[in-house]
Amino acid sequence: MELKVKVVDRKRGLAEELYLPAVLAGLRLTVHHFMRNMFGKRDVVTISYPEEHRRVAPRYRGRHRLTVREDGFIKCVACYMCEEICPAHCIHIEAGEVQDKSVEKYPVVFDIDELRCVFCGLCVEACPKDAIRMDTGIIAMAYGERDRFDFTRDLLKDPYHENEKTKFRSVPLPLSEEEALPNSIAKVGGGH
């Protein structure tokens, strides 16, 4: 396409020299906002937390959770891919043996230091087993001690803990794999 140039208009004339018309026009706008917010229909962006909660997008990368199979056993096979790809090196895994030869490995230790995590979502992309997801919708974790941010394997298995259910949960756990959008499954074919 050709280059189209538009010169910005900086000419100002007598109406601006008089100061007052602009101030009065500004006052009109300000008073309109004032009346609307004080007496009419409020248009504020403030969300009165904790009474109201912000809507969290389905793709929002919140706290991690480890998924389980139908029999309740953890899906993760300790392949170390998420640990390798994590840019913040916040995942620590130690593998252990499982008697069932179709599974072979499981993580004895699976720690994520949520304070180091940068919430990039690469671990979810890297996982070949759909074992880790970040779709809990938990926006922020607020604890009093540093140690509380070290999430161990068992803590990560539960999608929500007691305090998370009451204080931080904004979005219900997606029930189907289609709902948990591409952080867990890559869809090919686009379109919307």
Next chain:
Amino acid sequence: MESQRHLKPLDFGSEPMTIELGPQHPAMHGITRFRCQLDGEVIEKMEADIGYLHRGFEKEAENTTYINVIPYTDRLNYVSPLINNVGYVLAVEKLFQVEVPRRAQYARVIMSEISRITDHLTCNGASAMEVGAMTVFLWFIKAREHLWELVEEVTGARLTTNWTRIGGNANDLPYGFLTMLDERLVKVEEALNEGEALILRNKIFIDRLKDIGILSRERAIEHGFTGPMLRATGVPYDLRRADPYLVYDELDFEIPVGTVGDCFDRFLVRQEEIRQSIRIIRHAVEKLPPGDFHCRDRRVWMPDKYEVFNSIEGLIDHFKIVMEGPKPPPGEAYHAVEGGNGELGFYVVSDGSGHPVKCRVRPPCFNYVAAVPEMTVGHYVADIVPIFGSINMIGGELER
């Protein structure tokens, strides 16, 4: 200032006062330090001092794979994260010589322009706030809030987006995004009109910014200015037209230029660029083709999850990309995008392994901060803040 110059200096034995607009200052965005020598309220000499936010981006990039650099790029220009993502992967795609599907390119254009709008809204809002119009700042931030929600819908985070990948994007535009986009753009335009109505015709605001911080066209080019700062001096140089990348050569928009090159021109140019970005987004949405959001080149693309779960080739390809990183052929590539601030360039050198040998970022605001003393000497102390606000210095980008 002129009227003071013709007076003979009185013999009071006075000396100029040195003040530090130090790193801790409400108006020094992203932390910079200026040492000024004042004669009364007129600035005689000024030095800029940077480096307070250096975090070692380039060194980190050397120690990690090509994919892992993408979360670091979010944090460069943190008010327009997607433009950084796009810039970096375009440079790496040049190394790999991969073709990105058209739908992915259009999606990248849409998200880049949304980021550009957030960048300009922040800069102009902050400029207005520092001149005293705090209401305008808050209205622009409210408009920006709508855009961050859009970004969250697509990428999963507001600022640390990590959305583009080598050869495409991490995921596609979600269902319902285009409707949401339409609604939000209308709200942004509304907020923009209101903010402009409050200050653009107001002589108080105009006098604060007019003829302040003038840099002539020749000096701007000598300093290496690009982006809105150069366009405000009258040079119609925009990388989206001069050296088109992605699908900008198929989209219809105008390039706003100024005439004088003062702070007022820069403000107006950025305002107009927001409107042009909205125009680009609407045009791109009309032309958005169906298709893939990622190329299928197995050197860079982690295969579909069903392939990874079910086939061994898929698993191996996936494994190699995760463990060793995508491996480009040895060589070097430079790609520049039109960032919110100007020419944001990425220079990537590869030696065939999965880690870049060198990943250098060309920050646009480096040249601007270097020119700030030249622009400010001779003005008053009260002018430092509008001048510094007009260059839109983002600490993360300046000092990586």
Next chain:
Amino acid sequence: MTLVIDLLLNPTIQAILKILVIVLGFVMLTGTVLTLMERKWSSAVQDRIGPNRANLGRWRGRGTLHLAADAVKSIFKEDTIPQDADRLIFAIAPFFSLFAAMVVWAIIPVAAPIGSFRFQITDVNIGFLLVFAVTSLGVYGAVLAGWSSNNKYAILGATRSTAQMLSYEIFLGLSLVGVFMVNGSVTVSTIVANQGQYWFGDVIPKWGVFTQPLAFLMFFTAMLAEMKRLPFDAPEGESEIIAGYFLEYSGMRWSAFMLAEYIAIVGSAALTVTLFFGGYQVPWLHGDGFELFGYLLPLPLFIVTALQILAFVVKVVFFCWLVILIRWTVPRFRFDQIMELGWKKMLPLALANMLITAVWLLAWDHWHL
């Protein structure tokens, strides 16, 4: 019993009681509430909710408890004095501002006099000149605070403040010369009583804003500059010199400056109302009731007085609201632009106003007597 009545009839005791009621009861209360209202009204303009979280258990009171919270916080904050600061001047500087802000109320009437009892603390015959003489002392508050802080930013703020306040004192006075000419006296009660007259046979009240509109605009602008409110708050800087002259103040000393500023807002609103908007006058309300076009609605005297006090309060609150709203509408002047506005634009306008008023009055007297 007779002792109490004797005490009450003593003019000194009456003045003290009036001070207690007007200054402590109305002014301090309004000034304090205005600090909270500034935050709530500014948030209404900016599409957000202001402070609303201070609570006693579950009762939040929509933010009113923030007043108590602010007061308690100020008292308990560490009172820092910079190392090489001049301790005595640092300590007394806030009081100049407070004093100048409060003295205005000595002459403001809140209702029409009943018999010989005046609803003003004192009615000196020099009236407004007393106010101008004393508010000039307010300059000292800013200057001494800035100078004694041993801080370059504070010095910048103090210098700007001196020049600005001294210049705009002049324009304040000059813009009112027209008002004094029209009313023929400087005494406050006369000016307010004159505004109770009407044109065209009891229809349009002779308020100052109708007789001297240009003077009203200039007075309002000059008052904004005196109070160092946006658009004239270069001495307070906020983005360039951070807080200007009270940069080094913390705790209760800082609260004293803040309170002085808000009381000055209420005081200047009261001055504007008294000079230009009829003071306590309610249109068409005479001493015996409402009267318009010959229709009379008789009202007892105490209702009339109550209505006048209410009208006064409403008008003062309206102007406080306007001052606050202007802060959030207009940007800030640069310091040399403030001086230019004053000396190159307001001074000729004020002189022109004086000339036109004088010519008009002479012509009126000559041709209509």
